[in-house]
Amino acid sequence: GNLESIFIFTFPGRLVRPVRHIESGRIEYIGPLMQPWAAIACRPSDVKRSDRLLRLHGPVVSEIVSSSVSTDSLASRFQALSVDSASQERDSEETGETGETGETGESGKRFPLIAANEASGTDALFSFSAPVKYEYVELKSSAFLSIAASLTPYSHHNQSPRNIYQCQMLKQTMGTPFHSIPFRHDNKAYRLITPQRPLVRTEDYRRFDFDDYPSGVNAVVAVMCYTGFDMEDAMILNKGSMERGAFHGCVYKSKVIDAAPASARAGAASQYTFGNVNEFGRKHIATLDGDGFPAIGAKIEKGNTYCRVQTSSSSSSFASNGIQHAYKDGETAYVDGVTFISPPDAAHERLAKSGLKGCRASLRLRCVRKPVIGDKFASRHGQKGILSMLWPHEDMPFTESGLVPDILFNPHGFPSRMTIGMLIESMAGKAAAVHGAYQDATPFREFPPQSADGKNKWVDQGGYHGWVKRGERYRTPEEERQAQDEPETPVDYFGKALMRAGYQYYGTEELYSGVYGVPLTAHIFTGLIYYQRLRHMVTDKHQVRATGPVDALTHQPVKGRKRHGGVRFGEMERDALISHGAAALLQDRLLHCSDAHKTFCCPSCGSILTPSAVPNLRGRTAGGKRAVPFCRVCQVPCRLIMVPYVFRYLANELAAMNVTIRLKLAEFGQPLDVKPRSLPGLVEPKEGLRAG
Structure with missing residues (x-):
C-alpha cells in the first residue's frame, strides 16, 4: 500500500470497515488512517472505466506522475496524443473496427479526456484529469454511509x-x-x-x-x-x-404520581391509596372513576382533577376531601392509559422502605398536535x-x-x-x-437506458447536449447500438x-x-x-408574558417558560439598541418592563440610603400626621427618583463594605439649588426627576 508500515492502535474505538481488494478479490478491513491514502472505487464500473483510460493514456499519465520532462514538453505531447485519439476515433467510425480496448466502440471516444480543439498548450495540460489506479472497490455503492x-x-x-x-x-x-x-x-x-x-x-x-x-x-x-x-x-x-x-401528530406525556405525599413518613405511607369512593359507595369527584383516575379517553383541561388519593385516617375532613392532583399544563390532553407500578427497590426510596406495592401510578396523556x-x-x-x-x-x-x-x-x-x-x-x-x-x-x-417510446427522437438522443456533442447531427445506427450500454x-x-x-x-x-x-x-x-x-413546534416553545413572578432579591422577572418568566434581554441586545440610538426603547426594556423602582434621594449628598420619613410639623391633616422624606445627614428634603432596583441592591451591598454611591440630581438639565432647613417641610415628589 501507500503506507509501508504496521500501525497498532491500543485505544478504544478502533473502527474499521470492509472493502474488496481488486486483485485478490478478498475482503479487507481498513481503518481511518488508511482511508485517505487508499484508492477506493465506488462501483465496479468505475474500475473498468479507469482501466480503459489508463490503457489509452498510459504514457502521458506516467510522465505527468514522474515529472521527468518540462511542462511545455508534456503539453505538446498531450496535445499530439489528443489529435491522434481524435483521428483514431474518426477511423473507427468509418471502418467500424475495434478500438484499443479490444471491445467494439471502446476506443476511448466514450471517455475522452479533452478535445483537441478545446484547449492547447499548458491549458490542455492542466485540464488533464489523470485516471486513478484503484486498489479497492466498495462492497456496495452506499456501504460507507451510515x-x-x-x-x-x-x-x-x-x-x-x-x-x-x-x-x-x-x-x-x-x-x-x-x-x-x-x-x-x-x-x-x-x-x-x-x-x-x-x-x-x-x-x-x-x-x-x-x-x-x-x-x-x-x-x-x-x-x-x-x-x-x-x-x-x-x-x-x-x-x-x-x-x-x-x-397530524400527537405527543405522549407521562406523569408519575405517588399516593403518599412527600411529608408522609415511611411507616404511614401504607395509609394512602388511590380511590374516589366514600363509605356509601358514591364518588367524591364525578369526573373520576372509582380507582381515583379518569376513564381512558377522557378529556383533561387546565385545572381539572386527574387523580385523587384517600386515606384510612380517622380525620373526617381529610377523608372527605382527600388529596387531589390538578392538571397544570395549558394544553388539552386525553388520558391514554393508567398503570399501577411499584416503587424501585432502592435504599433511598422512601416508599420502598415501607414495603407497600401499588402505591405509585403512571398516567399516560396524549396531546393532539395539528400543524399550526x-x-x-x-x-x-x-x-x-x-x-x-x-x-x-x-x-x-x-x-x-x-x-x-x-x-x-x-x-x-x-x-x-x-x-x-x-x-x-x-x-x-x-x-x-x-x-x-x-x-x-x-x-x-x-x-x-430508456426511450420515450418513439414519441420524441430529440429526447431519446440526448437533447441539445447530445446534438452539440455529436457535431449537430443525430446518431448513426452504430452509435444507437453503442448507446444502449451507456x-x-x-x-x-x-x-x-x-x-x-x-x-x-x-x-x-x-x-x-x-x-x-x-x-x-x-x-x-x-x-x-x-x-x-419535525418535533420543533410552536406549542412547546411559544412564550408570552405581560406580568408575572419576579425574583425576590433583584425584583427582576424570573427566567423559564414554565414559570411564566421573561425572555432575556442580554448585553448584545443592549448594544444593538445603543448603536441604533433607540434610547427610549432601551429604557423601556431595561427599566420600566424590568425592575423600575421609586426611591428618595438626597439632592445635597446624593445618597439613596440616608433619607428617612419624619413627621410633618407645619401642616396637619384631618387624617393625622404625614411623613416627609428628609435626609438625616444634610437636613434637607429629598426628591423622588426612579432607578433600577438592582442599583439599590448594589448600593446596599457596597455600603456594607464602607463604599458609598452618590448621585447628582438635576431638574430640566439644571442642578438643584438646595438650602438646609431647620424643620422639614412638605415636599411633593416630582416624577420628572431622574438620577444623573
Whole structure:
C-alpha cells in the first residue's frame, strides 16, 4: 500500500470497515488512517472505466506522475496524443473496427479526456484529469454511509452539508418511533398519526424495513413564489390537506404520581391509596372513576382533577376531601392509559422502605398536535422550512387536471443550497405516482437506458447536449447500438418516464391562479417530495408574558417558560439598541418592563440610603400626621427618583463594605439649588426627576 508500515492502535474505538481488494478479490478491513491514502472505487464500473483510460493514456499519465520532462514538453505531447485519439476515433467510425480496448466502440471516444480543439498548450495540460489506479472497490455503492445517511435519496447530487443536516433532522422527526406505545410510559414521545411510505426510497430503506416506521408524508410540492408568505425558508401549506389529516401528530406525556405525599413518613405511607369512593359507595369527584383516575379517553383541561388519593385516617375532613392532583399544563390532553407500578427497590426510596406495592401510578396523556403556523418541516435533503400560512384550498393554484399542491416551496431555496437531489426526487416521485411503482433512489446508482417510446427522437438522443456533442447531427445506427450500454442520467431517465405518461419532460406543468382562475405566466415545477414534520413546534416553545413572578432579591422577572418568566434581554441586545440610538426603547426594556423602582434621594449628598420619613410639623391633616422624606445627614428634603432596583441592591451591598454611591440630581438639565432647613417641610415628589 501507500503506507509501508504496521500501525497498532491500543485505544478504544478502533473502527474499521470492509472493502474488496481488486486483485485478490478478498475482503479487507481498513481503518481511518488508511482511508485517505487508499484508492477506493465506488462501483465496479468505475474500475473498468479507469482501466480503459489508463490503457489509452498510459504514457502521458506516467510522465505527468514522474515529472521527468518540462511542462511545455508534456503539453505538446498531450496535445499530439489528443489529435491522434481524435483521428483514431474518426477511423473507427468509418471502418467500424475495434478500438484499443479490444471491445467494439471502446476506443476511448466514450471517455475522452479533452478535445483537441478545446484547449492547447499548458491549458490542455492542466485540464488533464489523470485516471486513478484503484486498489479497492466498495462492497456496495452506499456501504460507507451510515443508516441515517443511506436513507437520503440521491444524496450524491447534494452538497455534503445538506446531507449532514438531514442526518440530524431525521432523528428529530415525529414519525413512528415504536409500535409498543400502549405498553410504554416514556417521559415524552412523538408520533405521526397519518404517516405514509415514501414512493422514492433507497435500497437500504427496504433492507432495514423502515416501511414499518415511516417518518413523513408524500406531498405534492409546487416550486413557485405565491402571495409573499413563502419568503426565505417559509412554506405555504394547503389548509385542505391539513384538515384531511396531513402531518397530524400527537405527543405522549407521562406523569408519575405517588399516593403518599412527600411529608408522609415511611411507616404511614401504607395509609394512602388511590380511590374516589366514600363509605356509601358514591364518588367524591364525578369526573373520576372509582380507582381515583379518569376513564381512558377522557378529556383533561387546565385545572381539572386527574387523580385523587384517600386515606384510612380517622380525620373526617381529610377523608372527605382527600388529596387531589390538578392538571397544570395549558394544553388539552386525553388520558391514554393508567398503570399501577411499584416503587424501585432502592435504599433511598422512601416508599420502598415501607414495603407497600401499588402505591405509585403512571398516567399516560396524549396531546393532539395539528400543524399550526410556526411549526417546522423538512424534506429529506436538509431543506427545512417553517409553516408561514395555512392557505385555503380554493385559493391555491391548481393544474389543468384539478390537482392542487399540498406545499408551495420558494424557488430561491435551490440556487445557494444546490440540493439537486430534491429536484430529482420530485421528478421520481411524480413518475412513481403515475406509473404506480416505487422508484429506487440509492446513491451512486446507474440508471439503465430508456426511450420515450418513439414519441420524441430529440429526447431519446440526448437533447441539445447530445446534438452539440455529436457535431449537430443525430446518431448513426452504430452509435444507437453503442448507446444502449451507456447509463442514463437521472433527469433523462425520469423525464422519459414522465413523457411516456403524457407529462412534461422536466416535470413542469401549467398552473392556474386559485384567485383569478387565469393561467400563470410560467410553467411551474411540480412533483412529489417526501416531507417530514419535525418535533420543533410552536406549542412547546411559544412564550408570552405581560406580568408575572419576579425574583425576590433583584425584583427582576424570573427566567423559564414554565414559570411564566421573561425572555432575556442580554448585553448584545443592549448594544444593538445603543448603536441604533433607540434610547427610549432601551429604557423601556431595561427599566420600566424590568425592575423600575421609586426611591428618595438626597439632592445635597446624593445618597439613596440616608433619607428617612419624619413627621410633618407645619401642616396637619384631618387624617393625622404625614411623613416627609428628609435626609438625616444634610437636613434637607429629598426628591423622588426612579432607578433600577438592582442599583439599590448594589448600593446596599457596597455600603456594607464602607463604599458609598452618590448621585447628582438635576431638574430640566439644571442642578438643584438646595438650602438646609431647620424643620422639614412638605415636599411633593416630582416624577420628572431622574438620577444623573
